[in-house]
Amino acid sequence: MRHGHFLKAAEELQYAPSTVTLQIQRLEADLGVSLFIRDGKRVIVTEAGRWLQHEAAAILKTIGSMRQTVSDIAAGDNGSVRLAAIEPVASQQLAAVIAGFCKARPKVELTMEVSGSRSIAERVQSGELDFGVCSVPAANLMLEFEPLIEERLGILLHTDHPLADRTHIASDDLAGLTVLVKEQTCIYRQLWETAVHPTERHAFSCIEVGSISVIQQMVKAELGVGIVPMYRGLEEAGSLVIRPFAEPNPVIAIGIVYKDKNVLGKAALLLMNAIRSIREPPPSRPTA
Incomplete structure (x- = not known):
C-alpha cells in the first residue's frame, strides 16, 4: 500500500x-x-x-x-510472583534481596505478604502463593521444603534491665517478670511453650503481642522482656539487646516452601534462587 x-x-x-x-x-x-x-x-x-x-x-x-x-x-524479566514470609526473616534478611530483585527486573509484578508459617504453607498448597519462606510445613500438605537458616530464641531486653549484663539467660531468671510473647499460632511462641519453658509457666506474667516490632517498642518503653528469634537487627544501640537462652536452646529450621517447581514461572524461580543467598554455609569440617 x-x-x-x-x-x-x-x-x-x-x-x-x-x-x-x-x-x-x-x-x-x-x-x-x-x-x-x-x-x-x-x-x-x-x-x-x-x-x-x-x-x-x-x-x-x-x-x-x-x-x-x-x-x-x-x-524471567516479566510476569508475576506471589510469595509470603514470616517475621522477622522477612524484614531482617529478605527485604534487601527482594529489593535487589525488583530493581533488576522492574517489569515483574511482585506481591509479598508477611504471615504465619501455617497460613503460608496452606496457601502455597492451595496455589494462592507461588512459594513461601517459613518453618517446616505439616507433612499432610505434601510440600517441598528447602532449609535456609536455623533460628534460636533469645530474650530482648532494655539495656538498663538487670539481666542485660548476662551472657546467657535461663528460664528461671524470668521469674516475676512480664514476658512479651507472640500469638499462640506463632512458631516462636510454640517453641517457647514446648521446649524452652515447658514447666512453671505461672512464675511470670505473659502479654501476647502479635508483632515483633511492637514487642521491640514495648521493651524499649521498659515494659517487660520479649521472646524473639536472635537477629542483630532487632537490637538498638543504647536501648535494646538480645541475650541467648542458656542450654538447651532448640532451633527452628526456616526455609523455602513450594508445591511443584515445574509449574512455577521463571521469575519465581529466579527470586527463589536469589533468596537462597541467605542460606547458612555448612559447618566446616576439622582438618586432620
Missing part, C-alpha cells in the same frame, strides 16, 4: 510478485470488497483498503508487543 505497486511490495517482502498478487486476490475474495483499484501498473488503495491497513497495523503492533512480553516472561 505504501509503494503503490505490487512489484515493489514483493521486493520488500522478498516474495514473487505473483505470490503477492494471488494473496491480495484471495483476501479481496474473502472480504467481498476491492482493496485496490488497478491503474495500469499502479494500484490505488480504496477506502476499505485504507481502513484495513490502519487496523492491520494496530494488530501487528499488538502481536509484536505480545511476542516481546512472552519472551520476557520466559526469560
Whole structure:
C-alpha cells in the first residue's frame, strides 16, 4: 500500500510478485470488497483498503508487543510472583534481596505478604502463593521444603534491665517478670511453650503481642522482656539487646516452601534462587 505497486511490495517482502498478487486476490475474495483499484501498473488503495491497513497495523503492533512480553516472561524479566514470609526473616534478611530483585527486573509484578508459617504453607498448597519462606510445613500438605537458616530464641531486653549484663539467660531468671510473647499460632511462641519453658509457666506474667516490632517498642518503653528469634537487627544501640537462652536452646529450621517447581514461572524461580543467598554455609569440617 505504501509503494503503490505490487512489484515493489514483493521486493520488500522478498516474495514473487505473483505470490503477492494471488494473496491480495484471495483476501479481496474473502472480504467481498476491492482493496485496490488497478491503474495500469499502479494500484490505488480504496477506502476499505485504507481502513484495513490502519487496523492491520494496530494488530501487528499488538502481536509484536505480545511476542516481546512472552519472551520476557520466559526469560524471567516479566510476569508475576506471589510469595509470603514470616517475621522477622522477612524484614531482617529478605527485604534487601527482594529489593535487589525488583530493581533488576522492574517489569515483574511482585506481591509479598508477611504471615504465619501455617497460613503460608496452606496457601502455597492451595496455589494462592507461588512459594513461601517459613518453618517446616505439616507433612499432610505434601510440600517441598528447602532449609535456609536455623533460628534460636533469645530474650530482648532494655539495656538498663538487670539481666542485660548476662551472657546467657535461663528460664528461671524470668521469674516475676512480664514476658512479651507472640500469638499462640506463632512458631516462636510454640517453641517457647514446648521446649524452652515447658514447666512453671505461672512464675511470670505473659502479654501476647502479635508483632515483633511492637514487642521491640514495648521493651524499649521498659515494659517487660520479649521472646524473639536472635537477629542483630532487632537490637538498638543504647536501648535494646538480645541475650541467648542458656542450654538447651532448640532451633527452628526456616526455609523455602513450594508445591511443584515445574509449574512455577521463571521469575519465581529466579527470586527463589536469589533468596537462597541467605542460606547458612555448612559447618566446616576439622582438618586432620
